[in-house]
Amino acid sequence: MNLLRIAVKELKHDFRDRWNLMFMLAFPLTLMLILGFSLGSTFGVIAQVGEIRVLVRDSGDNPALSDSFAAFAAGVTESGVQFDDWQEGTEGRTEVEQDLYDSYVELSSSGIHIYSSSRNSLKSDIFQGMMLTFGDRYTAVQTISQTKDAARALQILDDAKGSSDYVREVSVVAERQPGALDYYALAMSCMVALWGAWSASNLIGGERRWGTASRLTAAPITKFDIFTGKVLGSLVTNMLCVSIVVFVSKYVFGAYWGDHMPAVLTVLFSEVVLAVSLGLTVSYLFNQASSRSVLMIITQLAAFFGGAYVAIGVDEDLGIFHWVTNLSPIRWANVALTRIVYAGQIASMWPVVFLNLGLAVIMLAAAAAMMRRKEGL
């Protein structure tokens, strides 16, 4: 009961503190808007593959191949591949070299030959992939047709003719690319969650500063009540702040948060737990002023390397910064959230949640031990 009393009191402190609210809510939301809209253009460039142009020279020696290829060509044209027939007097390879075409295909009795441009490797890679599928399928049909059951083979071939299923869209981001606002909504929420360390560092120091520590200690309640009550209050406050940031960004700014809100909130809340324990432990290890600066450094470094200010992609190759960014709790949460929101990989939350809670338990235990040893609060 006393525990709840203290928790409620902490809530009152936090929500009556205008500066705290400004810091925990207004600041991240504003930053989200500014960064989201001003950096919008750098995020808008989605790599457009465009049309793949292919020059085809069919010598006509192999009617079966020509037939199959025609069917294939008809099929993949829908997927944005444009086939041009070879004109007399041109050299296919030169055309490709001059970047008039992305690929050059020769069909003859000896088989299929492809010359691809190295200028746009993406396009030629895609086309090569298609051709590989086509080749496999053609070889399969040919093999079958040489068997006794030719009728069956023809049947298969017929089926294959109508099929345009050479390219199946299996992409990581099938429906959506994160825009700048979406990215920062996510990153800022992670950052606000970590900022819980700030108010937590003030939990005990604040009572000392206001002189109320003596009254709390003199009251017939245990240190355990005070400690857990305070931690609880701080957790609730910070979780509320994070939730507000998440929902405002979702419903007011229209940021994309995916379809797995419970998982998203679980990750963020576990980070709040981590942050609160961090703040508390630091406040026991250092005095008032230095614990502030220590936390300032920790949270700002974590925010920077976690990609809260400068966007860092989930799968980006960061070289030597890789391990540095991986030290930032914001980064863990950010990566997990990106996977949950954009790829629906709910399972990716567990390692982060367990890591956060595990670290939090260790730090809380340390803080509790230090509190027990200390006289007064």
Place this chain on the structure above:
Amino acid sequence: MERWNLVNKLIVLLLIIAVSYFGEVQPSPWMVLSLLAYIAVMLLAQLVHPPRLKLVLNAFAGYVLLLCMHSVNPVFILLLPLTLRDLLNGYLRSPYVLLSVMALPLLFLSELQLQLGYAFITAFFAFNGTYADLLQGKIRRQEEQLDKLRGTQERLMNRLHENEDFIRAAEYTYKLEERNRLSQELHDGVGHAMTGALIQMEAAKALLWKDEQAAEKLLQNAIGISQEAIEQIRLTLKNTKPPTQQLGIHRLKAVVEAFGSSSGLLTTVVHEGEIERISPLHWKVIHDNAAEALTNTAKYAGATAVHVEVRVLGKLVKAVVSDNGRGQAKIVKGLGLVGMEERAAAVNGTVIADGASGFSVTTLIPLSEMS
């Protein structure tokens, strides 16, 4: 030790010069330059005092050595064991480890002559150096011991002098007091009585032939007075001890003055109130505490004057010893203070030590109701 080191290096250097400079037909000027450079760095390393700088310079000397060895003449390596020893001596405790580190470069030498020379120099100086270190350590320890003994002796002498002074002062005061008391009592008692007897006898003489009876009565009076006076003298001589209350303050004064003359501090003793109310037991506590406080002042305070005050208040005696020294912001109780507290506690008193401005020790003792 420094000189030992330097001479060692010079000897090896001479060897190197003999081998390289005079061994060659046309000694290169680089050779001379590098030799001089090494000598300069080595001497500089000997001259500087900060250990860290010394280390850096020694390391630099080693570096110069390696450079010379590499680009001028490999014979310079013969100096390496000495430089290594300089560098590592303070850090490696075991002489065997030191020896093995010094011998390490042996593995990289190819020429037999150099190997032999290197091994010889290493073994020779490692042994010599270790032995010299050992002896030096012994000398240092003995010197320390000697210093300590000297200090103790001085302290003991001081204490002896103090005690002698105290005894002298005490003896003198005691004599003085006794003489004063005797003269006072002789004056007060016997002197008055004799004067009285004399007057009576003069009167008797005048009346002797006129009124025999009256004269006889007067003479009888004079005889009585004389007898009483004799008895008084006897009593005075028998009762050699002066009253305690007088003794208390006088003895305190004597002790403080003796302390002042031995320590060179300016001392003052003040008393106020009815000091006869202080019992001998209380006096003992006051004396002992004052003596202890004075000793502390002499030891730690750095004071030039010390003031002793005994005041009898309504129901308390307050004895203060205060000096004008540097005081002590936060008082840490030493044995002295604890002893004073214990003594005071035996008579229900308290001791307050204050170091805010100078150092003061106040002993408060409640006076018992009967006195």
Place this chain on the structure above:
Amino acid sequence: MNVLDIRGLTKKFGEFIAVDNMSLSVREGEIFGFLGSNGAGKSTTINLVASLLRPTSGEIRILERNIAKHRRFAKTNLGIVPQELAIYQDMTALENVIFFAGLYGLRGEELKERALEALQFVGLEDKEKSYPKNFSGGMKRRLNIACAIAHRPKLIIMDEPTVGIDPQSRNYILGSVRRLNEMGCTIIYTSHYMEEVEEICTRIAIVDHGKIIADGTKEQLIAAITDMKNITIELKKADPELAVTLKQIAGIRAISVSDNLITISSDLAVDNLGTILKLLIDSGSEIKALEEQAPNLETVFLTLTGRNLRD
């Protein structure tokens, strides 16, 4: 019954001894004054009693129970008004009192009633919804007291409750201390304002360097250092004959007359000022000035420690 018993209490901070083998008892119904300069060990003693610090050695009993063993009992029966303000600036006066009284196990309607009662007691009943940040220094101090008394403790410890406030608030606070005492509370009051302690305390302990160097009623403390008072009277014209007649008055020990100034040393215990005045008036002397120099606690403190209370 003794509300507080301290036996051989010692508290060291490292090498520094803040409380030095202190022993004292406070009886029920007393207003016990703790008088001493800053840093004398008053606050440390109080913090030890309130379980804010752990003693290095010694024993503390509240209502005859050892607080080390009956911590909850001791804390419930104790109200503490800390020297520093101990209130939340961002909670209303009522919220403050309710929060702290709630920690003592009060609930629901009773809690609110007691809190309002406490606010009324310190004269803040019309400020229950205001925030302390808008209060004057005196009002904050009063709220500080309200937070300590709502749970009706048997023993209230007030550590310098009047530091830095206006005389009016000070009088109000001193008045409430008396009223609390009349309601049956035992009060320990620390201050380095000698006048306050002299005015309200029934028994006083003088603390210096962590030790109690004297304790008793004001009269006992003064008697410990002297039994004399000085009376100086200036007359328009002093007749030396007066000295002879004045000498007859009970308690007078010595008189000196010089010019028109009569200086009398008299027994402190005898109240003879009236008689002296009557005699002077009857003799037809015209009194121009009169001063009685009786020793007070300040004198006691100065005499015993050699320092002023406010050094």
